[in-house]
Amino acid sequence: MNVAAIFHRSSGNLCYAADQDTVVLRLQTGKDVEQVTLVCADPFIHELTRRKHWYGQHYIMQCLCELPHHILWEYRIKPPFKRLQYYFEVSAGEERYAVMEDGVFPIGDTSPAHRQCFKFAWLNPSDVIAPPAWVKDTVWYQIMPDRFCRDKNAPDAPKFLSWGQKKYFGFNHTYGGTLKGITERLPYLRELGITGLYLTPIFSAGSYHKYNTFDYRTVDPDFGTEDDLRELVQKAHQAGIRIMLDGVFNHCGTQFFAWQDVCQKQKIIRFPSGQVCRSLTRIIRKSSSIFPRYAPTGYGNGILTASALT
Numbered sequence: 238m239n240v241a242a243i244f245h246r247s248s249g250n251l252c253y254a255a256d257q258d259t260v261v262l263r264l265q266t267g268k269d270v271e272q273v274t275l276v277c278a279d280p281f282i283h284e285l286t287r288r289k290h291w292y293g294q295h296y297i298m299q300c301l302c303e304l305p306h307h308i309l310w311e312y313r314i315k316p317p318f319k320r321l322q323y324y325f326e327v328s329a330g331e332e333r334y335a336v337m338e339d340g341v342f343p344i345g346d347t348s349p350a351h352r353q354c355f356k357f358a359w360l361n362p363s364d365v366i367a368p369p370a371w372v373k374d375t376v377w378y379q380i381m382p383d384r385f386c387r388d389k390n391a392p393d394a395p396k397f398l399s400w401g402q403k404k405y406f407g408f409n410h411t412y413g414g415t416l417k418g419i420t421e422r423l424p425y426l427r428e429l430g431i432t433g434l435y436l437t438p439i440f441s442a443g444s445y446h447k448y449n450t451f452d453y454r455t456v457d458p459d460f461g462t463e464d465d466l467r468e469l470v471q472k473a474h475q476a477g478i479r480i481m482l483d484g485v486f487n488h489c490g491t492q493f494f495a496w497q498d499v500c501q502k503q504k505i506i507r508f509p510s511g512q513v514c515r516s517l518t519r520i521i522r523k524s525s526s527i528f529p530r531y532a533p534t535g536y537g538n539g540i541l542t543a544s545a546l547t
């Protein structure tokens with residue numbers, strides 16, 4: 238059996254809440270696996286039934302899809318107490334293995350009392366993925382505005398590279414793509430069958446990609462204005478295309494007001510959200526060693542991340 242091809246984690250698309258009652262479990266295996274059995278039960282079933290060790294019920298998993306080098310297996314279960322403990326048994330010919338959280342073992346060596354099972358801690362309603370119905374039929378097209386299209390009336394600013402020039406490519410090398418440029422290309426996108434545009438960040442920032450946001454309330458002038466954004470959304474909707482913006486809220490750029498406030502006061506700060514920046518020195522030393530080129534004068538680089546706020 239190709240044990241190296243077996244993979245599972247109790248999160249992401251391999252373990253998640255489908256609704257408020259159902260947990261979806263998936264296991265990836267190699268193509269040599271013929272059958273997968275899910276062994277699962279409540280983590281405390283042995284205490285509820287006055288047994289010494291935990292035990293689980295057996296459920297045959299279904300082949301969800303066959304990939305070029307793998308098979309993806311799935312089972313949907315409704316745990317009565319909204320929690321679950323589980324592992325998998327995989328079979329290929331006469332070979333049988335148990336897939337536990339701490340490894341893959343021959344069936345004879347896999348007493349759940351001595352191995353680590355996977356756990357789904359709690360089926361919390363807030364964890365239920367509930368996208369709008371239209372999403373499943375949407376054909377998405379991702380656009381980084383700077384690199385997509387410069388509108389026909391866009392000024393030829395000195396900081397913009399000639400379209401198609403590839404001699405230089407760096408943090409601040411921009412090509413001048415605009416929101417109006419995207420609007421002008423909507424007929425082309427519609428002809429491709431696109432029904433949804435996913436734009437990388439468009440708000441005020443200091444780079445071509447705009448992931449180091451300075452102001453979440455302002456469209457970056459390199460891309461245009463709020464009116465340009467409104468026009469793009471309106472005309473996209475008229476063409477049957479939805480717009481999704483990339484909101485990057487777990488990190489920001491050096492000119493973000495909260496970071497500038499920390500740099501100026503150099504002390505513990507409690508923001509209105511209740512978060513506290515506790516170690517200005519640690520943040521500055523760590524970030525300035527990574528991005529010294531973009532450091533604010535006298536302070537090292539100021540990349541304020543979610544991990545810096547506690």
